[in-house]
Amino acid sequence: MNAPSNLKYATSDEWFEPASGKVGITDYAQNQLSDIVFVEILVEAGDAVEAGKAIASVESVKASAEILAPATGTVTAINKGLADKPETLNSDPFGEGWMIQIEGGAAGDLMDAAAYSAYCESRAH
């Protein structure tokens, strides 16, 4: 399982890149969901988001999941291409699969990569 060290992680399996303000779901999350078939981003550029509140809804062949904001701030961009290519979340969750970008963000209670990897490992059993 992959967890880049430049990112911060939420217990609900979203990542946050402090440098850019980008937000997405983790490799662990996409793997648990399996093939993602539908993505709906619930916020727009300009919206205020609050850490822990829903920003998107994702559906796979197994389950649907709410994606929560890992940080509080203002949305500056959303990844519009995801709606047409939801499989991007499976193939490149930390890159092309970014979901929204937040500015002025105060990160919520987030883990670093090592802590998140241990957290994922603890849930495998």
Place this chain on the structure above:
Amino acid sequence: MTDQTPKIVEPTIFDLSSPGRTGVTFPAADVPVAALPPEHLLRSDLPLPELAEVDVVRHYMRLSKFNYSVDSGFYPLGSCTMKYNPKIDEDTCRLPGFVYTHPLQPIETVQGNLALMHTLQEWLKEISGFAAVTLQPAAGAHGEFTGVLMMAAYHKSRGDTKRTKMLIPDAAHGTNPASVGMLGMTVQQIPSDARGNVDLEKLKAACDDTVVGMMLTNPNTLGLFDEHVEEVIKLVHDCGGLMYGDGANLNALLGIVRPGDVGFDVMHFNLHKTFAVPHGGGGPGSGPVGVAAHLADFLPEPLVGIIEEGEGDEAPLFGFVKPQKSIGRMKAFHGHFGGGFVRAFTYIALHGAEGLKDIAQYAVLNANYLQARLRDTYRVPFDRICMHEFVAEGRFEGSDVRALDIAKRLMDYNFHPPTNYFPLIVHEALMIEPTETENKDTLDAFADALIQIAQEAKTDPDLLHNAPSTTLFGRMDEVKAARELVLCCWLPENYSEA
């Protein structure tokens, strides 16, 4: 297994259509022919299939043979209570006195229907321990919506307008948060503890004066009875919330526990699970709701009530009554009468009080028997005495076989697969609910098949990856089906995508 029989795929009814074929020949009109007023036509391009009656009958008869149903085999679809539906239900719901009535008839002419509905209301009260019951809701989720609407109305009537948050455990049915969302409330998820109960500490932390209430499925979707249900209810009541019971798993409790006695304020029944009304495509469902005394005034209108007591041996006059602070109608008429009420009434009458208790006990016994036979082969993460169902993991150490592969392979053994990937709190979940219907031979055959499949997962995993191989169609491409939403193989000629 090599099957050399050619697989014949049934064409769609549209493929079978041939212009000019017809099932009915109308006699020549004996009145002047008039054109339909065009302003009343919705569309002119509806190409209905044209077939003779015999072609239609054969088409659907062939399709019905591809079907798998409770009448053809074991159907351990967890959370769905796919019990056998006794055929006497089919006789009673077709009695002419029920069939040839209309909900708008004067009440004096439908006293039999009303008596049946009133008796069913009373029986459901007795079974659940609630003070009053509405039969209106069309199915379980509609019952949830009705129940939550009453909870909101209760708080509002007391001027308590801060309450907007519903507490829902992670082992609840997925419809619970959906019903709450439809009412514009927010959901706070409460995790389960290591024994599969509601985590009491997490619940305590969530209880405050914004809580509408809590929706608890008990037994929960792990098939476990919450060991602290009374404490859970007390915590919710102490913060001013109401307790909603999701009665979908009531089959495990019949005649043993009455949710109303335990402290639940409102609960829906699934007549189509617990009381043998057909479902899973054979519906319609039926989701009556029971409430404690303090919520009775909020029930949907109308309820069936006694308008006038009979004198001496005379039957009373049944009619409709309106609860004082009713939330209004939840259905245009009175609910699913023939499909739901008559069948459920028949089923309850057929079993009687002692029989209903037997149902719960055999349902629980059967689930525990299967769990005991399978727990050495399939890991059971919350391994304790279960109720009517249990959840095992469909995965093996060092193997790439997954729950879906096991489920598909079961079809080759002519069993309906169990529910998989639900509840979400178990990895590769296989949720198995045998119901009271099955005898030991069937349970053993099913357990043997699952044990055999676990063996195959080691020796020939591709057998599982490629399963099913003996069915009319092999493995479906679920991802393609979900991503490319082409729901119809046939579209009108001048159809254009909007």
